[in-house]
Amino acid sequence: MALYVQKYGGTSVGSVERIRGVADKVKGFRDNGHDVVVVVSAMSGETNRLIGLASEMQDQPDPREMDVLVSTGEQVTIALLCMALKERGCDARSYTGGQVKIRTDSSHMKARIQDIDVENMRADLTRGRVVVVAGFQGVDEQGNITTLGRGGSDTTGVALAAALSADECQIYTDVDGVYTTDPRVVEGARRLDVITFEEMLEMASLGSKVLQIRAVEFAGKYKVPLRVLHSFQDGPGTLINIESDNKMEQPVISGIAFNRDEAKLTITGVPDIPGVASKILSPISAANIEVDMILQNIGAGGLTDFTFTVHRNDFSKAQTVLEKVAKELGANGTEGADNIAKVSIVGVGMRSHAGVASTMFDCLAEENINIQMISTSEIKVSVVIAEKYLELAVRALHSAFDLDQQAVEESM
Amino acid sequence: MALYVQKYGGTSVGSVERIRGVADKVKGFRDNGHDVVVVVSAMSGETNRLIGLASEMQDQPDPREMDVLVSTGEQVTIALLCMALKERGCDARSYTGGQVKIRTDSSHMKARIQDIDVENMRADLTRGRVVVVAGFQGVDEQGNITTLGRGGSDTTGVALAAALSADECQIYTDVDGVYTTDPRVVEGARRLDVITFEEMLEMASLGSKVLQIRAVEFAGKYKVPLRVLHSFQDGPGTLINIESDNKMEQPVISGIAFNRDEAKLTITGVPDIPGVASKILSPISAANIEVDMILQNIGAGGLTDFTFTVHRNDFSKAQTVLEKVAKELGANGTEGADNIAKVSIVGVGMRSHAGVASTMFDCLAEENINIQMISTSEIKVSVVIAEKYLELAVRALHSAFDLDQQAVEESM
Numbered sequence: 104m105a106l107y108v109q110k111y112g113g114t115s116v117g118s119v120e121r122i123r124g125v126a127d128k129v130k131g132f133r134d135n136g137h138d139v140v141v142v143v144s145a146m147s148g149e150t151n152r153l154i155g156l157a158s159e160m161q162d163q164p165d166p167r168e169m170d171v172l173v174s175t176g177e178q179v180t181i182a183l184l185c186m187a188l189k190e191r192g193c194d195a196r197s198y199t200g201g202q203v204k205i206r207t208d209s210s211h212m213k214a215r216i217q218d219i220d221v222e223n224m225r226a227d228l229t230r231g232r233v234v235v236v237a238g239f240q241g242v243d244e245q246g247n248i249t250t251l252g253r254g255g256s257d258t259t260g261v262a263l264a265a266a267l268s269a270d271e272c273q274i275y276t277d278v279d280g281v282y283t284t285d286p287r288v289v290e291g292a293r294r295l296d297v298i299t300f301e302e303m304l305e306m307a308s309l310g311s312k313v314l315q316i317r318a319v320e321f322a323g324k325y326k327v328p329l330r331v332l333h334s335f336q337d338g339p340g341t342l343i344n345i346e347s348d349n350k351m352e353q354p355v356i357s358g359i360a361f362n363r364d365e366a367k368l369t370i371t372g373v374p375d376i377p378g379v380a381s382k383i384l385s386p387i388s389a390a391n392i393e394v395d396m397i398l399q400n401i402g403a404g405g406l407t408d409f410t411f412t413v414h415r416n417d418f419s420k421a422q423t424v425l426e427k428v429a430k431e432l433g434a435n436g437t438e439g440a441d442n443i444a445k446v447s448i449v450g451v452g453m454r455s456h457a458g459v460a461s462t463m464f465d466c467l468a469e470e471n472i473n474i475q476m477i478s479t480s481e482i483k484v485s486v487v488i489a490e491k492y493l494e495l496a497v498r499a500l501h502s503a504f505d506l507d508q509q510a511v512e513e514s515m
Numbered sequence: 516m517a518l519y520v521q522k523y524g525g526t527s528v529g530s531v532e533r534i535r536g537v538a539d540k541v542k543g544f545r546d547n548g549h550d551v552v553v554v555v556s557a558m559s560g561e562t563n564r565l566i567g568l569a570s571e572m573q574d575q576p577d578p579r580e581m582d583v584l585v586s587t588g589e590q591v592t593i594a595l596l597c598m599a600l601k602e603r604g605c606d607a608r609s610y611t612g613g614q615v616k617i618r619t620d621s622s623h624m625k626a627r628i629q630d631i632d633v634e635n636m637r638a639d640l641t642r643g644r645v646v647v648v649a650g651f652q653g654v655d656e657q658g659n660i661t662t663l664g665r666g667g668s669d670t671t672g673v674a675l676a677a678a679l680s681a682d683e684c685q686i687y688t689d690v691d692g693v694y695t696t697d698p699r700v701v702e703g704a705r706r707l708d709v710i711t712f713e714e715m716l717e718m719a720s721l722g723s724k725v726l727q728i729r730a731v732e733f734a735g736k737y738k739v740p741l742r743v744l745h746s747f748q749d750g751p752g753t754l755i756n757i758e759s760d761n762k763m764e765q766p767v768i769s770g771i772a773f774n775r776d777e778a779k780l781t782i783t784g785v786p787d788i789p790g791v792a793s794k795i796l797s798p799i800s801a802a803n804i805e806v807d808m809i810l811q812n813i814g815a816g817g818l819t820d821f822t823f824t825v826h827r828n829d830f831s832k833a834q835t836v837l838e839k840v841a842k843e844l845g846a847n848g849t850e851g852a853d854n855i856a857k858v859s860i861v862g863v864g865m866r867s868h869a870g871v872a873s874t875m876f877d878c879l880a881e882e883n884i885n886i887q888m889i890s891t892s893e894i895k896v897s898v899v900i901a902e903k904y905l906e907l908a909v910r911a912l913h914s915a916f917d918l919d920q921q922a923v924e925e926s927m
Binding site: 119122123153156157159160161162164165167168169171172174175178179181182183184185186187189190196197199201202246247248 | 531534535565568569571572573574576577579580581583584586587590591593594595596597598599601602608609611613614658659660
């Protein structure tokens with residue numbers, strides 16, 4: 104008799120048949136005596152259709168009106184799912200973001216949740232109803248419709264689970280869990296039964312697209328147990344565990360993440376004096392370019408090189424800004440490349456295990472892969488390499504850290 | 516410097532181009548210094564698409580969820596229109612029925628408006644903004660989304676005009692006004708510059724599909740001047756005048772209305788005793804069948820015949836009910852026909868002119884059209900005839916009452 108918040112994404116509710124499938128699944132949980140709050144996205148394709156209409160009306164669509172427009176996508180899904188549940192004899196009631204009172208700030212298209220009123224939902228659950236909530240949307244203090252930005256439905260799910268103290272927030276997707284790495288790259292990639300929040304955060308931010316990083320952060324902050332499952336296949340999925348300090352039996356490395364979406368830029372021969380980093384990065388951030396890795400090595404002769412990575416889409420924009428900065432600082436020049444990839448090993452286990460980084464570097468050296476940049480955190484080591492070596496590097500590391508399916512089976 | 520409430524129906528906002536056209540039109544009014552509140556319907560086809568989705572989810576879609584679903588149609592339009600207005604440098608702000616606080620009762624799919632909060636709209640108008648409101652929808656006391664039923668956008672327009680004491684409620688449609696009769700039937704049909712509320716009510720209820728009868732009633736009750744205009748052609752349209760008692764210069768007959776959607780049923784040889792009408796009609800109304808005309812002539816030999824008309828779709832259902840009633844009452848039997856049509860002459864002028872009905876009957880007799888039923892009100896005479904004579908009857912009457920374009924031009 105648990106309370107589950109279940110989130111179904113756009114693909115899971117992408118057709119009339121799939122909505123029926125979700126209704127069957129939800130009814131199964133009710134029949135087993137569980138309380139269920141369902142969060143749904145817009146039917147896949149619908150949000151893009153609406154954005155397309157908007158761009159035909161206005162060059163830069165007004166953010167307030169954009170939220171009024173796109174929030175209709177989820178509103179359609181909640182109504183249809185409730186109908187499907189009722190058709191199955193399962194009482195249900197839908198709520199828009201405004202109706203369930205998901206109060207947000209007024210930042211249209213990227214609002215942040217401030218408060219949720221759980222009173223109506225609790226009353227419905229007590230009456231045996233399934234509560235169906237529109238994901239991705241809320242309402243500000245003045246009653247304006249807001250949206251949380253793309254992928255915000257995961258965040259809605261986690262926020263509802265936190266507000267209702269749910270036993271678990273289940274994110275239903277088109278994969279059956281979190282893998283040690285992308286199975287399309289490494290055949291022997293394994294589904295993880297459990298992963299810690301910190302690891303999931305690193306995996307998500309490094310390009311493992313299973314969960315929105317914002318939702319994972321939110322779940323970690325409010326200690327909401329989060330589980331990733333397949334919408335239409337049975338299975339335990341992957342639990343993102345709130346207990347991250349139980350390191351017994353914890354493998355050293357949980358997974359290999361990678362990312363092809365970055366580009367690197369270097370400004371060479373800048374004066375090695377206090378404040379220079381800020382002088383380089385302020386104009387970049389003023390141009391609304393997000394920076395990922397930042398590297399500055401020790402200088403020589405009063406000069407140093409400064410390297411950072413940005414999203415590949417921002418590469419040429421960042422180059423233009425950086426060339427201007429180089430002139431102003433009297434630097435030697437700038438360099439850049441967008442044919443790079445970032446590969447990371449992630450695992451809380453490495454906190455207590457020495458030599459993890461050197462295992463990684465040895466492995467790459469054996470494959471003759473040159474490392475262009477290195478960056479580390481407590482539970483992660485990332486390297487930037489040439490993009491063409493990406494698959495080779497991931498496969499080699501997966502094997503070097505004993506993550507292959509076969510390896511585990513043999514050791515059992 | 517007037518305040519106009521303008522309602523644009525589904526066809527007027529049926530495509531991206533048409534929404535742009537509406538934006539141009541609204542901007543024109545703003546440029547002339549007028550305040551404008553716009554009410555829009557869903558883009559044509561959208562409501563039917565949503566209803567189609569609903570019927571795939573549930574045999575009898577839940578009314579509450581149906582309202583959540585279909586209300587998204589207008590929500591899309593308000594956002595798109597605001598974007599188009601802003602693109603033209605015309606400040607605008609959208610409101611859903613819930614946001615503008617169109618408070619209704621809780622009768623889903625056929626809610627009635629109880630109250631409108633005009634505060635936000637007034638503030639927007641003062642700031643020079645165009646206010647764009649979703650038609651057809653409201654919100655009940657518990658915050659549930661309601662809809663006013665099909666065609667409810669006209670009612671939203673009139674209700675807003677009443678609440679804001681607007682100078683005029685303008686209903687933009689795909690015709691350029693109210694005609695003396697259907698121009699597809701009578702070539703010489705004329706647009707009326709002015710028509711009284713009572714006449715418009717009779718015209719609307721008799722099948723002139725220009726305006727929703729409920730909106731006309733509402734406008735009459737709250738004395739809102741109502742004007743029917745063409746969305747994309749210039750012209751004065753037809754004013755539905757709140758001053759109905761100025762009968763000077765009033766033509767005897769304003770128009771000829773007709774309706775092919777009815778069927779007639781007769782129960783013959785029923786005992787001519789008090790209470791028999793109720794015994795016949797109660798089971799009909801219990802079966803949710805609406806009755807239009809009701810006729811009972813004086814009886815003979817203690818028996819009488821009782822005739823009424825229903826919507827053609829309800830004909831066979833009504834027959835079944837009536838046969839049962841006939842048995843219970845010991846009546847001789849039942850008759851019925853659905854190949855009938857109703858033709859009516861409408862005009863407040865007939866109140867003060869004798870002989871209008873006989874002119875009508877003479878005209879039909881001259882064309883050898885047999886009258887099956889007659890029913891009259893203060894400003895209307897309706898006859899039921901065989902459907903095949905409909906066009907002939909309408910043309911003959913249009914001419915007999917001097918409504919033809921040519922006749923008016925000649926008398927000028």
